[in-house]
Amino acid sequence: MKHFSHGKKFISLLLSVAVAMTMTLSTVMTPLAATTSVNDLRQKLQELQTKQDELDKQLKNAQSNKADAEAQKAQLEQQRELILSQINNLAQQIGDLDSEIVNKQDEIDQKQQEVDQKQAEYDQRWEDFKGRMKAMQRLNDGGSIALLSSATNLYQLLTFANTLEQIVAKDEQICQQLEDEHNELEQQKADLEQAKADLEATQADLESQRTALNGKTSELAQNISQTDASISAADAEIEANKAALIEANKAVDKAAAELDAALNAANQAYGNASIQCSLDFGRPLATYKYVSCYFGANGHRGTDYAAPGGTEIYAVSGGVVTAAAYHYSWGYYVQVYHGKDDNGNTYSTLYAHMNSAPVVSVGQNVSKEQVLGYVGSTGNSTGNHLHLEMKVNNVLVNVMNYLS
Numbered sequence: 001m002k003h004f005s006h007g008k009k010f011i012s013l014l015l016s017v018a019v020a021m022t023m024t025l026s027t028v029m030t031p032l033a034a035t036t037s038v039n040d041l042r043q044k045l046q047e048l049q050t051k052q053d054e055l056d057k058q059l060k061n062a063q064s065n066k067a068d069a070e071a072q073k074a075q076l077e078q079q080r081e082l083i084l085s086q087i088n089n090l091a092q093q094i095g096d097l098d099s100e101i102v103n104k105q106d107e108i109d110q111k112q113q114e115v116d117q118k119q120a121e122y123d124q125r126w127e128d129f130k131g132r133m134k135a136m137q138r139l140n141d142g143g144s145i146a147l148l149s150s151a152t153n154l155y156q157l158l159t160f161a162n163t164l165e166q167i168v169a170k171d172e173q174i175c176q177q178l179e180d181e182h183n184e185l186e187q188q189k190a191d192l193e194q195a196k197a198d199l200e201a202t203q204a205d206l207e208s209q210r211t212a213l214n215g216k217t218s219e220l221a222q223n224i225s226q227t228d229a230s231i232s233a234a235d236a237e238i239e240a241n242k243a244a245l246i247e248a249n250k251a252v253d254k255a256a257a258e259l260d261a262a263l264n265a266a267n268q269a270y271g272n273a274s275i276q277c278s279l280d281f282g283r284p285l286a287t288y289k290y291v292s293c294y295f296g297a298n299g300h301r302g303t304d305y306a307a308p309g310g311t312e313i314y315a316v317s318g319g320v321v322t323a324a325a326y327h328y329s330w331g332y333y334v335q336v337y338h339g340k341d342d343n344g345n346t347y348s349t350l351y352a353h354m355n356s357a358p359v360v361s362v363g364q365n366v367s368k369e370q371v372l373g374y375v376g377s378t379g380n381s382t383g384n385h386l387h388l389e390m391k392v393n394n395v396l397v398n399v400m401n402y403l404s
Contacts, residue, residue, distance in 0.1 A: 041262045045255040046328035052248040059241035066234035073227040080220040083213050090210045097203040104196040111192055115185040122178035129171040264394040266322040267337040267348050270363055275339025277347045281316040281402045282368055284351065284388050285375070292385055295398040302350070302389035303399050309384040311375040313351050316388075316403060318367045322348070324358040330387065331379025334358045334372045345393055352387035353378055 285307055293304040315336055323335035330352035338347040355376025360366060377384050390399035 041255065041259045045252065045259050048248065048252045048255050049328045052245070052252050055241055055245045055248050059238060059245055062234050062237040062241055066231055066238065069227045069230040069234060073224055073231065076220050076224045076227065080217060080224070083217050083220065087210055087213045087217070090206050090213070094203055094206050094210065097199050097206070101196055101199045101203065104192060104199060108189060108192045108196060111185060111189040115182065115189055118178060118182045118185055122175065122182055125171070125174050125178055129175060260394075263323055263335055263350075264348075264391070266335070266362075267346065267394070270320050270322040270337060275319060275337070277317065277319075277339040277341045277345075279341055279347075279402070280368070280404070282314065282404055284314055284316050284349075284386060284403075285311055286314075287311075288386070292383075295396075295400065301396055302352075302387050305386045305388065307375045307384060307386060309355055309374075309376055311384075311386075312371050313354065313373050313375060313386055314369045315366045315372055316349055316368070316399075317347070319348075319365075321358075321360045321362055321364045321366060321372075323350075324360055324362050326357075327352070327379060329380040331376065331381060332357055332373065333379075334360060336366060336372070346391075348391045348394075349399065350389040350391075352389070353381045353385060355384075 285305055288305040288307040288311070290306050291303060292306040293300050295301075295303050313334075317336075317338045319336045319338040321334060322337045323333070326332050330350070332354035333350060333352040334354070335348060335350045338349065340346050351372055353376055354373035355378065356374065358373040360370075360372050366372065375384050375386050381387075388399050390397050390402060
């Protein structure tokens with residue numbers, strides 16, 4: 001009977017050991033699987049966010065190209081308006097010159113009539129003069145001596161000679177006057193013709209300018225048409241990028257949700273049901289400059305504390321490290337599961353943008369105010385700060401409502 005009793009005790013011991021080993025292996029394998037899942041999801045999210053950033057960059061480039069094309073179009077249209085105004089001014093000047101040329105031609109025609117009239121007077125006077133010269137010649141040949149001898153006194157003789165001399169002198173004076181007037185009219189006509197020629201040369205120059213401006217206008221119209229095509233292409237690219245970005249955002253949101261779910265699962269995997277959360281949350285930093293971004297601002301998931309690089313980051317409460325790795329957005333980060341309160345609510349916190357790999361590891365128990373890492377600016381960050389998140393029952397909350 002004693003041997004049988006000892007055998008029963010031995011069998012019971014073996015069963016106990018087997019159960020203990022099974023529980024131990026289960027405890028080890030579950031966190032390992034959770035860690036692998038989180039890493040895979042983290043990698044997937046990083047790839048999606050990289051694609052998202054690339055699409056966002058392409059969208060911004062397309063928007064920038066459109067803005068440049070619109071600015072260029074506005075400049076070209078301004079140039080075209082200026083040139084059209086110049087063309088209108090030239091057209092007005094050319095029209096005015098047309099009127100001046102017509103008027104000048106009228107003056108030339110009028111002056112030509114005066115020249116012709118004066119020439120006719122001169123010709124008539126010249127014909128009269130030649131007639132008198134012929135008469136005097138005939139008189140001289142046919143008996144002018146007899147005519148002179150018929151004078152009864154010296155006065156008649158002298159008067160006849162003076163009369164002939166006065167007639168010749170008067171004819172010479174009139175002919176000279178007519179010739180001078182004719183020459184003056186010819187000069188006036190030449191001046192008018194020169195003025196007309198100058199007007200026509202000016203008009204030709206303006207026409208040349210207008211032709212050049214018309215060519216420039218055509219060139220500008222072609223350039224504007226090209227910028228319109230560029231704007232249309234940019235619009236199409238923008239719409240395509242927006243559509244792609246919407247899908248990328250959906251994929252990122254889905255991957256982020258999956259990562260959140262995996263982190264929550266990690267809390268459950270590493271979280272010891274016996275951990276009791278005291279709700280006595282302390283400060284994550286000994287000191288900081290200011291809060292640079294509050295929870296919920298533009299969809300912000302946590303609270304950002306601006307602090308010098310290298311500042312120690314503390315666990316706000318005791319718990320177990322359920323994640324400690326690098327994330328595309330968070331940079332180096334740590335997640336701590338703090339357990340349950342008396343009402344069964346679970347609590348966890350996440351510390352992001354550490355300057356280097358965390359000083360704690362997954363599965364490690366940490367105490368309140370234990371150093372987890374140091375303030376930095378890794379990941380999606382523009383300056384040294386701590387990004388702190390808190391979840392209650394796996395739902396993000398404002399951590400500042402819980403810190404002492």
